[in-house]
Amino acid sequence: MNLILLGAPGAGKGTQAEAISAKLGIPQISTGNMLREAVKNGTELGMKAKAAMDSGALVSDDIVIGILKDRIAEPDAKNGYILDGFPRTVTQAEALDSMGVTIDHVLEIHVEDQRIIDRMSGRRVCVACGASYHVQYKPTKVEGVCDACGGEAAQRADDAPETVLSRLQVYQEKTAPLKAYYEKTGKLLTVEGQEEVADTTKLVFETLGI
Numbered sequence: 001m002n003l004i005l006l007g008a009p010g011a012g013k014g015t016q017a018e019a020i021s022a023k024l025g026i027p028q029i030s031t032g033n034m035l036r037e038a039v040k041n042g043t044e045l046g047m048k049a050k051a052a053m054d055s056g057a058l059v060s061d062d063i064v065i066g067i068l069k070d071r072i073a074e075p076d077a078k079n080g081y082i083l084d085g086f087p088r089t090v091t092q093a094e095a096l097d098s099m100g101v102t103i104d105h106v107l108e109i110h111v112e113d114q115r116i117i118d119r120m121s122g123r124r125v126c127v128a129c130g131a132s133y134h135v136q137y138k139p140t141k142v143e144g145v146c147d148a149c150g151g152e153a154a155q156r157a158d159d160a161p162e163t164v165l166s167r168l169q170v171y172q173e174k175t176a177p178l179k180a181y182y183e184k185t186g187k188l189l190t191v192e193g194q195e196e197v198a199d200t201t202k203l204v205f206e207t208l209g210i
């Protein structure tokens, strides 16, 4: 199954992608995680992406389309994948179409902006493996330590309140038009993000029929 998860920053795409990945045994492909890894490693790509990411803007379509194309060609993606954070512009969606990729479902997770702002302040992300937590809704077993790999679970630089507001604005301008793009294909499904992670996961699984 090839899936796209759509939703505002902090809507819970990464959290649900991890759950679907565990259930279906297909990889979560997060362009945000790949870009953060490149920034952490100080690669040329990371250096190009850093300024845009720090300010809450989008990284250029050319860069992101390039890394996505390489990633979906890897062997672990041959039986399907979950795209988390891609596409984010109509140009990226068109690029995916022109790669000949068949998408089964586009799942939008809808959450009101105020709840998103509350969530971002409590998010913690593993600096080593990218696993996502929340101090209240999905805490690590040991404070500040990733359950999955033992790495440091820290706040993301772009989760500062003023950056979150600008990311929400970018989402409305650049990414929200993708809902109409995929509605036309009949593949768009929408779930309402719930107060508890497990309740959203239940709805997501039911909606996808998995």
Ligand code: AP5
Binding pocket: 007, 008, 009, 010, 011, 012, 013, 014, 015, 016, 030, 031, 032, 033, 035, 052, 053, 054, 056, 057, 058, 059, 060, 061, 064, 084, 085, 086, 087, 088, 092, 119, 120, 122, 123, 124, 132, 133, 134, 135, 137, 138, 158, 167, 193, 194, 195, 196, 197, 198, 200
């Ligand atoms: P990216 O990493 O993709 O960030 P994002 O889309 O802004 O999404 P987030 O990771 O912030 O949120 P999420 O929806 O995954 O929510 P999560 O599950 O963590 O991108 C970062 C940057 O990279 C972009 O700003 C851009 O610069 C660049 N970039 C990436 N892809 C790009 C592209 N294609 N084109 C151009 N630029 C690109 O959940 C949030 C928090 O809430 C967590 O703490 C979680 O535990 C908690 N939570 C989740 N669900 C629930 C629930 N139901 N109840 C309570 N808490 C919950």
